Amino acid sequence: MPRSKEENDRVRQLAQENIRTSAMQVFIEKGYYNASIADIAKRAGVSKGLLYNYYKGKEELLGDMVQSRIEEIEDVMQKAAALGTPSEQLKHIIDGAIDNVLHHPKIYRFYLHLQTQPEEDLLLSRYSQMLNEEMARQFQLQCEMFRKLGVPDPEIRSLHFSSAIHGISLMISTYPEHYPVRQVKEQLFRDFCVTE
Amino acid sequence: MPRSKEENDRVRQLAQENIRTSAMQVFIEKGYYNASIADIAKRAGVSKGLLYNYYKGKEELLGDMVQSRIEEIEDVMQKAAALGTPSEQLKHIIDGAIDNVLHHPKIYRFYLHLQTQPEEDLLLSRYSQMLNEEMARQFQLQCEMFRKLGVPDPEIRSLHFSSAIHGISLMISTYPEHYPVRQVKEQLFRDFCVTE
Amino acid sequence: MPRSKEENDRVRQLAQENIRTSAMQVFIEKGYYNASIADIAKRAGVSKGLLYNYYKGKEELLGDMVQSRIEEIEDVMQKAAALGTPSEQLKHIIDGAIDNVLHHPKIYRFYLHLQTQPEEDLLLSRYSQMLNEEMARQFQLQCEMFRKLGVPDPEIRSLHFSSAIHGISLMISTYPEHYPVRQVKEQLFRDFCVTE
Amino acid sequence: MPRSKEENDRVRQLAQENIRTSAMQVFIEKGYYNASIADIAKRAGVSKGLLYNYYKGKEELLGDMVQSRIEEIEDVMQKAAALGTPSEQLKHIIDGAIDNVLHHPKIYRFYLHLQTQPEEDLLLSRYSQMLNEEMARQFQLQCEMFRKLGVPDPEIRSLHFSSAIHGISLMISTYPEHYPVRQVKEQLFRDFCVTE
DNA sequence: GATGAATGAGTGTTCATTCAT
DNA sequence: GATGAATGAACACTCATTCAT
Incomplete structure (x- = not known):
């Protein structure tokens, strides 16, 4: 039957x-x-x-993983975009990024590893490129947020913001313990999410 | 003969x-x-x-590379330590790190890739560990500099500093063009190297 | 399916x-x-x-061969031990050893070759040792048989017996033709298996 | 100069x-x-x-070793042949063979190893053949001695003699300690070198 | 005569992938 | 759908041998 x-x-x-x-x-x-x-x-x-x-093979498995990672990121961004004020939006990004690293440092590490794949690795560079493109999309959305926030030079600001988050994420994933997460989040909030 | x-x-x-x-x-x-x-x-x-x-084999070649990378980093740190004021010292670290990424983005990328090797990769984790340990040493030296600089909480400050530099380095190596390097350096200097 | x-x-x-x-x-x-x-x-x-x-590799194949060779020898010894009189037991050993060489001189040769491996051959000495240990076990069992046979100095007798069998086996495997096997077996029987 | x-x-x-x-x-x-x-x-x-x-290479080195081994054996045989009675001649062979193994068990082992080389080892079988031929020559000379000694069936006797010596040599080289050499020599002498 | 840098053919071993069942 | 036996291309590594110096 x-x-x-x-x-x-x-x-x-x-x-x-x-x-x-x-x-x-x-x-x-x-x-x-x-x-x-x-x-x-x-x-x-x-x-x-x-x-x-x-x-089809090992590669497709990795492709699926990358795909779902990208969806995860986009999900955070969409949820952020749906919030009322740019300040809240950026805060949501901070929380999403930092909490993610904090709870799954090895996963963050894995995707960063993939993202830094040598460019001529014909097999994998495609996936590092996809991840980098996603980072670029995220960057564009952030620019918009900073623009709404009313800061001068929103592109530069967004660049700083991304740099700060990636730097912190890298440090957290490398030394997962003892990182003063709350303080850092607050500092990021003060530095980027408010206008005096 | x-x-x-x-x-x-x-x-x-x-x-x-x-x-x-x-x-x-x-x-x-x-x-x-x-x-x-x-x-x-x-x-x-x-x-x-x-x-x-x-x-002796492939691994030893990589070992040599990692060794010389570490020496490169230590060289910058020693040159920095030899300078007169903590402000100058930190500035030298900023310049050393940023210029290095700027001129050899692929090399930075390669070592970051290595550093983010999965921990259970028995072959390579040894090297990622060596690099991480070097980063830790660097961190300690920076703490001392911030202490001399007279900031409160020099450890946290050093952490922020490292995060900032790594974040920026990652961004530069990912998008090597159009990155406003001079501005960023100046910002870093203002944020970390002076006390009001 | x-x-x-x-x-x-x-x-x-x-x-x-x-x-x-x-x-x-x-x-x-x-x-x-x-x-x-x-x-x-x-x-x-x-x-x-x-x-x-x-x-797992070449070595394991050899290991299997050695293992089955040892089992073969132990099989002969057990069958011998199961017989009624020491005289019959020793005769069975003689027949087993000589017939084996006679029918498979190259196999005997191979294992003797292995047994005489230089001791510092780290790869193979393990197997030559295993074979030598089996020979030692065989020797002990023979001692018991000679003891039951009632000869004085059964250890020395067993040593002579083994020497004789190995010597004959070596000769047979080296010059497989024309060796007066029946005569030799009878001589061995007269020399070792009877008490006057 | x-x-x-x-x-x-x-x-x-x-x-x-x-x-x-x-x-x-x-x-x-x-x-x-x-x-x-x-x-x-x-x-x-x-x-x-x-x-x-x-x-010319590794093989020639081995060739030299085999050559000198053969000369060594022939030397013993010639010295034996020069003695007065067949009884003394055979005793000299016994002493030469046993003492040689006793003093250099590893060397005996090595040549036996070589002698038992698989026949189709195109590289080395040539040398095992040379050694086997030397053994055959030795056998012929021994036959003559046994003939002079007046035993019936001198060929068979020589075969037994060689078997005994090779068996004992193998045992000595395998278990170099505790072998009752003197006794064995005497036994060989009694078994083969005298006529009642 | 003497050296050792350089070669390259040969070998053991791994592993993604296929396919008969 | 599900299995795992079977394949073979690819790779790290060894070592006898050559030859410029």
């Missing part, structure tokens, strides 16, 4: 989800090049063959 | 230098895992065998 | 058996160091990759 | 002797295949290049 179409779909969804999650774990632990397909399949508790039924 | 010892030493030095330089180029272009020994040897115009006469 | 577990096991058994047998042939023909993995795989009609699915 | 011809020859002789001796040591320690030319040259304290001036 064959499964119904819906049930089949659900099985597919679950299997795919399972594989993707396992791949993320293994990539984050061992890095893309050290993660073998066998590792991922074993982690997911499926056969290598099945993995290839759902994903 | 065999070559004299000195002559031989010179030949060895040159060959080694040549190989190291080529390895750097290839690593930076293609990344560690995509750079094959054959690539490096070809780039150096040398046989694979000779490469192994001078280096 | 995947193969059933049992079917898969059978396939694995067959493949493994095939590889092991081919490895034995190639090792015996060309020697361990001259037998390349490619040789063995080709002989087995199998890809190099598959070989590594079943064996 | 060029060296005189004689002096030159002497230098050559010494250098060659030095290399040959070192090669023997290294071969005996690590085995032929694990001994690299670099090892041998280092042990001899000369450059790889010089080694190739005197020997």
Whole structure:
């Protein structure tokens, strides 16, 4: 007795989800090049063959991860944009970025690693480019916010803002303990989100 | 008649230098895992065998690179420490860091990539750790400078300073063009190197 | 539809058996160091990759061979021990040893070759040691038999017995033809298995 | 000022002797295949290049060793043949063989190892054949001795004699300690060198 | 004679990917 | 859909041998 179409779909969804999650774990632990397909399949508790039924290969798995990372970022940005004042919007970005690093430093680390992939790595540079482009989109939205905030030179301001957040994120992910997160957030807020 | 010892030493030095330089180029272009020994040897115009006469393997080549990177950083820090006032010292660090990224964005990128290696990459994590430790040493020296500068909470200040520099460096290396370097340097100077 | 577990096991058994047998042939023909993995795989009609699915490497293949050789010897010893009189027991050892060399002189040669591996061959000395230890075990069992036989100095007697058998085996394996096997067996029996 | 011809020859002789001796040591320690030319040259304290001036390669070095081994054996046989009675002759062979193993068990081991080289090892089988042929020559001479001794079936007797000596040698070289050498020699003498 | 830098063919090993079942 | 046996290309590394000096 064959499964119904819906049930089949659900099985597919679950299997795919399972594989993707396992791949993320293994990539984050061992890095893309050290993660073998066998590792991922074993982690997911499926056969290598099945993995290839759902994903064309290792690269596509990474592509999925990058895609969902980008969606995550865009989600934060959209939620921010929906807020009333530019000050609140920027604060939301600060919180989103810092909390994310704080709770998942290894994930931040992984994507930064990917983002800094050598440009001529023909296999992966595509993904670092996608991430960088997302950063650029984020930058544009921030510019708009700073413009509304009424600061002079909103582009420069946005650049400073991004630099500050990335610098702090890097430091947090490198030394995850003892980082005075609250203070830093407040400092960022004072420096960037208010006009005297 | 065999070559004299000195002559031989010179030949060895040159060959080694040549190989190291080529390895750097290839690593930076293609990344560690995509750079094959054959690539490096070809780039150096040398046989694979000779490469192994001078280096035990791929890893040692990377080790050499990391070592010289660390020495480069320590050199900047020592030159800074030798200056008269904490203000000048910090300014020297700013200049050293920013100019370095500006002139060799790919090299900065490469080492940041290495630094963000997943921790369980047994092969490379050793090197990311070495780089992180160097960053920690740098941090300690900076604390001292801020202390002399007479700011309250010099540790927090040093943390902010490092975050700022790393953030900016990351942005510069990602978008090497159009970055308002002079302005940023001046801003950093105003933010961190003077006491009102 | 995947193969059933049992079917898969059978396939694995067959493949493994095939590889092991081919490895034995190639090792015996060309020697361990001259037998390349490619040789063995080709002989087995199998890809190099598959070989590594079943064996961790060249050394493990040899390990398997040594293991089964030891089991072969212990089998003869056990069968001997199960016999009624010491005289019969020793006769069984003589027959087992001589017949084995006679029917597979090259195999005897191979293991003797392995047993005489230079002690500092870090790779192989482990296996020569295992074989020597088996010989020592055999020696102990023989001592017991001679003791039951009621000879004076059973240890010395066992030593002579082993020396004689090894000497004869070496000669047979070196000059496999024309060796007066029956006579020699009878002589050994008269010399060692009876008490006047 | 060029060296005189004689002096030159002497230098050559010494250098060659030095290399040959070192090669023997290294071969005996690590085995032929694990001994690299670099090892041998280092042990001899000369450059790889010089080694190739005197020997065409690794194989020729081994050839030299085998040659001198054969001469050693023939020397014992000639000294034996020069003695007055067959009984004394055989005793001399016993002493020569056993004492040799006793004093240099590793060397015996090495040559037995070489002798048991797989027949299809195209590189080394030539040498194992040379050694086996020498053993055959020795066998012929022994036959003559046994004939003179007046035993029936001197060929069979010689075969037994060789088997006994090889068996004992193998045991001594494998368990160099505690072997009751004197007793064994006496037993051999009683078994083979006297007629009742 | 003497050196050791340089070569390159050969080998063991890994792993993404395919496909018969 | 699901499996895992099987493949083979790619790679790191070794070492006997050559030759310019």
